[in-house]
Amino acid sequence: MLTGCDCCSRTGKKSGRKWKMPPNHxxxxxxxxxxxxxxxxxxxxxxxxxxxxxxxxxxxxxxxxSAWESWEQGLRRMHPGLWELFLLKRG
Structure with missing residues (x-):
């Protein structure tokens, strides 16, 4: 059984359906x-x-x-945690 998050109490079985989060999630x-x-x-x-x-x-x-290049080119978004790590370690 798959379980959703606590706030929306969504549960379901493995049916191949994708979860749709409520707009106020x-x-x-x-x-x-x-x-x-x-x-x-x-x-x-x-x-x-x-x-x-x-x-x-x-x-x-x-x-x-290649990941760094993708972030600078705007092809992918850098995770906020990696950004914070970079800011802390850059010196």
Missing amino acids: PNRGRRENPARNPTPEEIRKVRLAAGLTQRQAAELIHSTT
Whole structure:
């Protein structure tokens, strides 16, 4: 049996259906989150200010160079936890 989150008490069986979160679900709020995804411009600006290459920056947070490139190009969003780790470790 699959169990949903505590707040919406959704449960179901393995039927191949995808879960649909209610629009008022706490993880789907429109409020500003202090742990937000950085923009590609922010990622590049901070990396360059730290004097790091993309490879060095990726190694600093135990990531791949291709992932870092994707974040700077805006192809993928960097997780807020990785961004915070980078800000703490960049020196």
